[in-house]
Amino acid sequence: MRAVAARVRRASVTVSRDDGSRDVTGAIGEGLLVLLGVHRDDVDGTAAAKADTMARKLHELRLLRDERSCAEAGAPLLVVSQFTLYGDVRKGRRPSWSAAARPEDAAPVVDQVVARLRERGATVETGEFGAMMEVESVNDGPFTVLVEV
Numbered sequence: 001m002r003a004v005a006a007r008v009r010r011a012s013v014t015v016s017r018d019d020g021s022r023d024v025t026g027a028i029g030e031g032l033l034v035l036l037g038v039h040r041d042d043v044d045g046t047a048a049a050k051a052d053t054m055a056r057k058l059h060e061l062r063l064l065r066d067e068r069s070c071a072e073a074g075a076p077l078l079v080v081s082q083f084t085l086y087g088d089v090r091k092g093r094r095p096s097w098s099a100a101a102r103p104e105d106a107a108p109v110v111d112q113v114v115a116r117l118r119e120r121g122a123t124v125e126t127g128e129f130g131a132m133m134e135v136e137s138v139n140d141g142p143f144t145v146l147v148e149v
Contacts, residue, residue, distance in 0.1 A: 001036070001037070001038055001039060001042045001050050001051075001054050001109070001113075001148070001149050002036075002037045002039065002085045002086065002146065002147070002148050003034050003035060003036045003037070003054060003058065003085075003146070003147040003148075004034070004035040004082070004085065004144060004145075004146055004147075005032050005033070005034050005058060005061065005063060005144065005145050005146075005147055006032065006033045006034075006035075006137060006139050006142065006143070006144040007031075007032060007063050007064060007065075007139065007140045007141055007142075007143040007144070008028070008030070008031060008032065008033045008078075008137045008138060008139055008140055009029070009030055009138040009139075009140045010027070010028065010029050010030070010137070010138050011027070011028055011031075011033040011078045011135070011136065011137035011138070012024055012026065012027035012028075012078070012135075012136050012137075013025055013026045013027075013078065013080055013125075013126075013127040013128075013133050013134070013135050013136075014133065014134045014136075015127070015128045015131045015132065015133055016131070016132045016133075016134070022134075025125075025126065025127055025128050025133075026078050026079075026080075026125030026126050026127060027078070027125060028076040028077070028078045028123075028125050029076070030064070030075055030140070031064075031070060031075035031076040031077055031078070031123075032058065032061075032063060032064075032070055032075065032076075032077045032078070033077075033078050033080070033135070033137050034058055034077055034078065034079045034080065035080050035082035035085060035135075036054075036079055036080065036081055036082060036085075036110055036113060037081075037082050037083055037084070037085030037086050037100065038081075038083070038086075038100070038101040038105070038106035038109045038110060039086055039099055039100065039101060040098075040099060040100065040101045040102070040105075042101060042106075042109055043101050043102075043105040043106065043109060047108075047109050047112065048112060050109075050149050051109055051112035051113045051115075051116055052112075052116050053149045054113050054116075054147070054149045055113050055116030055117045055119075055120060055122075056116075056120070057147055057149065058070070058077060058113075058117065058147065059071045059077075059117055059120050059122050061145070061147070063143060063145065065140075070122060071120065071121070071122070074123075075123075076122070076123040076124065076125060077117060077122055077123070077124050077125070078124075078125045078126070078127075079110070079113065079114055079117070079124055079125070079126050079127070080126070080127035080133065080135055081106065081107070081110045081127060081129045081130075083097065083100040083101070083103075083106065084097075084100075085100075086099040086100035087100075103129070103130055106129075107129045107130070110129060111129075114126055
């Protein structure tokens with residue numbers, strides 16, 4: 001499992017619907033924007049443990065101002081599924097997505113990470129798995145890290 005966590009002043013995700021409508025499904029003020037990718041090997045018997053570890057790391061990482069974590073600051077997280085984090089561009093000009101988990105396998109893992117964050121007391125907003133999303137953010141710093149479990 002891989003996440004890109006960015007400290008933001010604010011962030012939001014808007015989903016575009018087939019009928020042309022658009023819905024904001026998640027928005028936060030100061031906190032962390034988390035783009036979360038699930039590897040095909042993350043959906044085996046270790047999924048729950050990996051989801052718990054990722055949630056703990058994201059909630060406790062000292063990425064906010066004054067080296068505080070979301071847990072310490074009570075800051076929210078906006079979690080957006082992002083299978084493209086496992087795009088492989090080492091060969092050719094087209095990314096290979098073979099390392100990413102299939103959507104039907106990845107969605108429950110993303111849901112588990114969100115659930116574990118909420119169980120820890122985090123305020124979590126989300127995108128919509130598999131939807132066409134527009135993610136907007138105002139990065140703070142910018143301060144962005146890659147988290148892998």
